Amino acid sequence: MSFVEYGDTIKDGDTAIVFLGHESMFPVKVQHGTVTQTKYGVIRHSTDLIGKKYGSKVTCSKGGWVFILHPTPELWTMNLPHRTQILYSTDISIITMMLELKPGSIVCESGTGSGSLSHALIRTVAPTGHLYTVEFHQQRAEKAREEFREHGVEHLVTVTNQDVCKNGFGVSNIADAVFLDIPSPWEAIGHAKSALKTEGGRICSFSPCIEQVQRTCLAMEEYGFTEINTLEILLRVYNVRTVSLQIPDLGKAAEDNSSIGFDCSNPSNQGSPCPNLQQGTVQFKSSVPLREMVGHTGYLTFATKS
């Protein structure tokens, strides 16, 4: 296993994801002789995990079962230990595409934070690219280094513990892309420019507040960046439900009710059972938005150095 290469079977030292159902899951470090407690009982790594196929159903001691999944940056994002606020896959996906990242890309990032984006960046630029990530918080920088080592991607990333606004990325003229998720990105635009290749590259800055965006855009313009573009992406998730609505009683005789004419063959009703399965109701399949959704994560400002 590694975060940049699929493996078939679970091995000692792997990071695996224990899937309990309903988006409830957690990461586990596979080790001979170790046990993991779940609400369904104990998982013994030596017998229950090691040598098994990823994606297998594992029966726990109380008879309940879980699935063991191969780690991916997306699953890691959902399960990683938070040391900071993190970026989620929706933002990460548009960042990756808009920064034009691909195998071989050299990327600079700051701050490293909890490494949610870092894992996704490393996955995308592997096997020939590299990530230079800068984190001014020493403990976080060290923790990130440790995780990269555990996840088998340390050769693809360099973690530097310094202040990007003062000292930059520690590299110059080598990056294809720069990503900033810091409180005052406008102070790092100059450093970002010098980190990018002389022939150009792309930059992205993530900020929750419009005032930060404003100052960042001004700085980008000042440093000669072009194609400056700010956007926001929102994820809407739907629950798939079978809903049944009651037919109101208007005092008509029962057999007359059918003359209301609910059209079973209506394509919008496709795949759903006909009315009157239960007396006096109509059933249909619907997608129900979650009661609450994430309304704002941050503004993403992209630009080009040319």
Place this chain on the structure above:
Amino acid sequence: PFPRICEGDCAVLKRDDVFKAVPVLRRRKIIFEKQWFYLDNAIGHIYGTTFEVTSGGNLQPKQEVEETTTETKAAGTDNRNIVDDGRSQKLTHDDIKALKDKGIKGQEIVQQLIENSTTFRDKTEFAQDKYIKKKKKKYEAVITIVKPSTRILSTMYYAREPGKINHLRYDTLAQMLTLGNVHAGNKMIVMETCAGLVLGAVMERMGGYGTIIQLYPGGGPVRAATGCFGFPKHFFDHLHEFPLSKVHSLLSGTFSTETLPAEAEENLLVEEESNGLADEKQTSPQETEEEAAAEAAMESNQTEEQETMDMSAEDAELKEHKEKEVKENVRIFTEKQRKQWERRKKLLETAALLKEKNADGLIVASKFHPTPLVLPLLEFVAPSRPFVVYCQYKEPLLDCYTKLRERGGVINLKLSETWLRNYQVLPDRSHPKLTMSGGGGYLLSGITVVLEKGRADSSHLEELKMEEPSSKRCKVQELHC
């Protein structure tokens, strides 16, 4: 190694937010945004260079000019005294036309328009800014030549030809690549009818490492957009294709190369496609055109040779060997056979790759109903791998979701949609852009897991075709949700 514009490249022209993919060819007239020009002079320049169109349709690199700030900087505070009498511009239509005909630079025309506007000085600073921007856009014709990428091509296709990519918005495509964990070294299955844009995006993310199996309906895969990416040759070394019409036989074990997709139908489809893509043909690079031509030629050969279709591979080889001694016209004949034989060999190779049933992911984005595609194609995917299904409409994905639940072997099913909002960011004038896209399609994603025997039997294909689930099943599902 600066990437320079070379003859034969596929480049993208950019003016403001408008893109157009063009092949870089000498002495080829290009029409873009109501202007015509030749790309000859652009050859040798670095990608990202901005050009001005000069008389005779030549391109000339734009020099960075210091913004000539309007001398006085006088501006009004509000518009209470600005009256629209239609006479604020003292230059007439004919005057402006005369200036243009004289070949005067756009920048100077804008300056003249400002000087001859009686209301310009009374406008607020912001209104002046807006006025200049509007005029610049009209009179200063500059185009930038950029290197193609998924970002640029997916934005271009969504704006120019959304119908050809089933209205797949670029942020939705971005989600697909991430949710599908598309990266170097993967063995991916891609089924798309998005002009090859999704395939190109997957190829870009895999960087030539790993394997892609493209499943195609009809006579062959459409790759007009794929050609626009300008991928190096070796990216195509591990790109395989397999006809959708052979999937059932492959799964049931009756697969053979004896009956390739009906050739007549094939030609009809190719024809239809090339008609529909008439405009695209122009925008696609030379390479693709050549490829398409070669493919078309190959296909017409096959029609002529329908009778030899049932010949076994060995026979073809033997015959080829014999006929080598025979004369010219026969040589051409065997050449065709050789191609036919190679095509079969490739098909067998691809079939073998699929039969391993160990793909690292499945990406579906087509005009077809997703359910009958996804259920069988998931058989080819290894456990603990992501899959992503795109559909322009939500309802078919509801059905797909339900059928996948019934089948089992998948977890973490998620039906989602992304909204994309663009912002204008200017000092004291920041706000969301006036218009946003109404919809960019829907995604159903999930992760495969080991399918248990008992459930596998109940998920037999015939049973899955069953339209109406029993009421009991529905109740069980509701509990699951």
